[in-house]
Amino acid sequence: MAKQATRASYGQALVKYGIPNKNVVVLDADLSKSTMTTKFKEACPERFINMGIAEADMMCVAAGLAACGKIAFASSFAMFAAGRAFEQIRNSIGYPHLNVKIGATHAGISVGEDGASHQCLEDIALMRTIPGMTIINPADDIEAQLAVKAAMEMDGPVYMRFGRLAVEDVNPEDYKFELGKGVQLKDGTDVTLIATGLLVQESLKAAQMLADEGISARVINIHTIKPIDEEIIIKAAKETGAIVTAEEHYVMGGLGSAVSEVVCQNAPCPVKIIGTEDFGQSGKPAELFEAYGLTVENIVKQAKTVIARK
Amino acid sequence: MDAKRITELSIIANKVRKHALTGVYSAQSGHPGGSLSIADVLTYLYFEVLNIDPKNPDMEGRDRFVLSKGHTAPALYGTLAERGFFDPSEMKNLRKFGSFLQGHPVLGKVPGVEMSTGSLGQGVCVAGGMALAAKLDNKDYRVYSILGDGELEEGQVWEQAMFAPHYKLDNFTIFIDNNGLQIDGDITKVMNPTPIDKKFEAFGWHVIKCNAHDFNELEAAVNEAKATKGKPTAVIMQSVKGKNVSFMENNPAWHGAAPKEDDYNRAIAELDEQIAGLEAML
Numbered sequence: 001m002a003k004q005a006t007r008a009s010y011g012q013a014l015v016k017y018g019i020p021n022k023n024v025v026v027l028d029a030d031l032s033k034s035t036m037t038t039k040f041k042e043a044c045p046e047r048f049i050n051m052g053i054a055e056a057d058m059m060c061v062a063a064g065l066a067a068c069g070k071i072a073f074a075s076s077f078a079m080f081a082a083g084r085a086f087e088q089i090r091n092s093i094g095y096p097h098l099n100v101k102i103g104a105t106h107a108g109i110s111v112g113e114d115g116a117s118h119q120c121l122e123d124i125a126l127m128r129t130i131p132g133m134t135i136i137n138p139a140d141d142i143e144a145q146l147a148v149k150a151a152m153e154m155d156g157p158v159y160m161r162f163g164r165l166a167v168e169d170v171n172p173e174d175y176k177f178e179l180g181k182g183v184q185l186k187d188g189t190d191v192t193l194i195a196t197g198l199l200v201q202e203s204l205k206a207a208q209m210l211a212d213e214g215i216s217a218r219v220i221n222i223h224t225i226k227p228i229d230e231e232i233i234i235k236a237a238k239e240t241g242a243i244v245t246a247e248e249h250y251v252m253g254g255l256g257s258a259v260s261e262v263v264c265q266n267a268p269c270p271v272k273i274i275g276t277e278d279f280g281q282s283g284k285p286a287e288l289f290e291a292y293g294l295t296v297e298n299i300v301k302q303a304k305t306v307i308a309r310k
Numbered sequence: 311m312d313a314k315r316i317t318e319l320s321i322i323a324n325k326v327r328k329h330a331l332t333g334v335y336s337a338q339s340g341h342p343g344g345s346l347s348i349a350d351v352l353t354y355l356y357f358e359v360l361n362i363d364p365k366n367p368d369m370e371g372r373d374r375f376v377l378s379k380g381h382t383a384p385a386l387y388g389t390l391a392e393r394g395f396f397d398p399s400e401m402k403n404l405r406k407f408g409s410f411l412q413g414h415p416v417l418g419k420v421p422g423v424e425m426s427t428g429s430l431g432q433g434v435c436v437a438g439g440m441a442l443a444a445k446l447d448n449k450d451y452r453v454y455s456i457l458g459d460g461e462l463e464e465g466q467v468w469e470q471a472m473f474a475p476h477y478k479l480d481n482f483t484i485f486i487d488n489n490g491l492q493i494d495g496d497i498t499k500v501m502n503p504t505p506i507d508k509k510f511e512a513f514g515w516h517v518i519k520c521n522a523h524d525f526n527e528l529e530a531a532v533n534e535a536k537a538t539k540g541k542p543t544a545v546i547m548q549s550v551k552g553k554n555v556s557f558m559e560n561n562p563a564w565h566g567a568a569p570k571e572d573d574y575n576r577a578i579a580e581l582d583e584q585i586a587g588l589e590a591m592l
Contacts, residue, residue, distance in 0.1 A: 025446065049442065049477075057435045057469035064439020067417070067425060068374075070446070072439075087429060088466075092436055096417035096426040 002141065002169050006162040006197075007105040009144035011036025014073060014103075015043050017149045021071065024152065027062055028075045029055050034164075035075040035105045055080045059088035059100070066098040071152055074100055078107035078161060082123035093157050094130035101151045101158045107137075108248030109276060109292060110165040110198060110285040119280035125253020127159040128226050134179070135226040137161040137247075137255075139200035140169045143223055146177030154179065161197065163248070165285050168201045170221065182229035188218035191303045192236035192243045196222045196255045199246035199274075199294060206299035217303060225255055230262045237267035242306040244272045246299055251275035270309035272302040314592065316525045321588045322392055323353040324581045327554055329388030331581075333404030333411065335574040340405060340413065343564040345385035347489045347522065347549040348456055352389040354528045355454055364394035367421040373451050374440045376425045378433030379458035379487065380414040381566070387411050387420065395422040431464030433457075434484060438470045441482035441542070452536070456485045460492030462503040468513070474542040475514030482542040483535040487522065489551035491562045510544040522549030555580055 018024040018040060027049045032038040041048040051058040055076050062072035074081070081104040082089070093100045109119045127135050136151065136158065138144035144162060151158040170185060185200070186207050195203040200221045207217040218240055220232055237243060243263060245256040256273030263271055276292045289295055326349045334340035356362070360373040377386045384404060391398040403409035410419045414428030424440075427433035437455035444451050461467060474482050486506060494500045503509075507517045516538045520527035528547075535543035551565070552558030555577045569577060 047446070052469075052472065052476075054466070054469035054473070056431075056466040057438075057473055060432045060435030060466070060470075061439035061442065061473065063425070064376075064436040064441075065443045065446075066439075067436065068440050068443030068447075070443055088432055088435075091426065091429045092432045098417075 003166040004141040005164055005166045006138050006141065006144035007036050007164060009141045010103050010105060010148060010160070010162050011039040013145040013148035014040040016145070017152055018073070019044050021152060023069060023071045024073065025049060025065055025070045026073045026075065027051055027058050029053055029058050029080065031076055035103060037075045037103070055085040056088050059085045060092045062100045063092040063096070063098050066100045072100045073103050075103040075105070077118060078104035078120035078123045079118055082126045082159065083120060086126050090130050094133055097132050097156055099155055101160065103160050103162065105162040106164045107161045108163060108198065109280045109288045109294070110163050110248060112285045112288065113282050115282040116279040121250040121276050121280065122253070123161060124225055124249050124255065128253060128258065132156060133226060134158045134224065135161070136224050137197045138223050139197055139221050140167055140171055142169065142171050142173070142175050143177060146175070147223065150177055150179045163198055165198065167198050170200050170204060180224045180227050180229060182232035183221040183223070184218065184232065185221055186219040188216040189240055190216045190242070191307050192218040192220060192240045193246065193299060193303065194220045194222055194233065194236070194243055194255070194259055195246040196225060198248050202294070202296050203246055203299055205296045206303065209296060209300050210303055215303065215307070222255060225258055228258050228262060230266070233259055233262045234266045237263050237269045241310050242270050244274060244299060244302045244306055246274040246294070248294060249275050251277055270306040272306045274298060274302055311526055311529050317588050317591050319353055319357060319525050321585050322357060323349045324554060324585050326353055326385060326388040326392055328578060328581050329391055329398055329401045330384035331569065331574060331577050333384045333387060333401040334568045336402040337405035338568045340384050340568055341381040341566050342384070342569065343491070343551040343558060343562070344379060344382040344458060344487065344489065346553045346555060346558060347551045348382055348385050348487050349553065350523045350525065351456065351485055351528055351547060352385055354525055356389050356393045358529070359532055361451065362422070364422065367395060371449055371451050374424050374437065374453045376433045376437040376440070376455045377415055377427055378437065378455050379430065379461055380427030380433060383413065383415050386415060386423070390420065390422040430458070430461045431466040435466055435470040438474050438479065438482060441474065441479040442477055444481050445477070445479065452481045452483065454483050454485070456487055459486055459488045459490065459497050459503060459506065460500070462486070462506065463501045471510065471513040471515070478540050479542045480539050483532065483545060484542070485545045485547055487549050488546050489549040491551045491565065493562070493565050495562055506546050514541055516541050516543045518543060518545045520545060520547055522547035523553060554584060
């Protein structure tokens, strides 16, 4: 099974789909070797703009480029894109609904050794509050590449969340990416595991462990967090009656909140949100997942807890 | 510029001031002081410089203007109305519920407005992006932006101050409305951004100083900016906050306060008197 970080997929997709599209321009804030936009820079230097370490200016310059017909991909770490430049994204990109695509890499706790200052666990919450903002958090290489393509083809602002850590493929080679549609990876009747990004592979493993214990778990991958696929969530709530969400994000405002909003208002059932509840710290990603409960074992444990609450 | 044209522009600028004050008075909120200080440069840009078409606001290859000091929207709206983008009678709906004339400029709502602004420091950066777009496409349209002098305290202005010379954006001209006042008072006492000229020079800009209320000086500055190759131009305009309304001039109290009926009537009477005097010269 192939393993690749979704940030690498971002760089590859920019080359694959961005080079033929003459309107595409790629901006980066001195992190092109990490965000992997350097691949686009090497292939098409005339449409690559290094902004220096100036994320606020980058978001606004991207807005100006978009206002003049460009499809502007503004790239940085999630912390400095969604975090530092939140208000620029809100007022200069979201409010005028400009065609800017934010490529936010190094999201989540899997950044690892850099520690809490760089582990962005708030970005989904921040971006969700901006009307008209589309948010995609892909789970694997193929999904990440197709997400970039879909973002390029739609009009309006998109926030794309990529990770630093290599992830396993969870989707087949002939995978069809559909913006705004959740993907049911495994059917089940006792509980539904709804995950996004890196936690999708862990949820699949958890479902296998639950199966070994005679518990039937459905697994849904939500790559598009906004607009969220309400239909697949309501169906899962009604048919399985218990939901566990898992994400590499703060428990407030992320996937778990988005799912809960849908469930509470349409088909109430027990829900457990797995995510971080504090700032992160330095360490190897596996150590951090263990420390913050983002593990297969915890998903299994919480699945049993929500089933008991039915 | 010949004397007759200067007189004509002066009349237009005072009409723009009337529109701005009518809007702020009707809304009983808004920013009259800074609107009055930029009425002349807006008039000059929209009536003499910008390649635009009020009948076709989205014209291909048009020049772009971004009001970075978005709180002076009343002056921008007044100028756009006077230029024919929409009916000046709309000014009385400024800041009212349901009006397209929002408190700060909005892209897509107001014909002729090129960017949503209001959060200081952002408009000038967006304008820099527009200038870069023209360069990338080998197009010859030019981009202009007006910033407040207090706005220079926003850090991202200086990110853009590095960016525009780095990418040699000689199609980009910014005007700094140097009226010396911000909400809390004298800019040098609140957070001193001076020397403004030396700072922009050090960042690699061509710098011109001029009087914000002298059309000949504004014309010379724009021509010099157009002739300057390889770097953007910053025009530092010495201006008077509240210009042409005697009791508003140089008074920070009128930064963000709307006039009551008496003050509004006095202001309109003063501007009407000036317009009548100018018309008598034609």
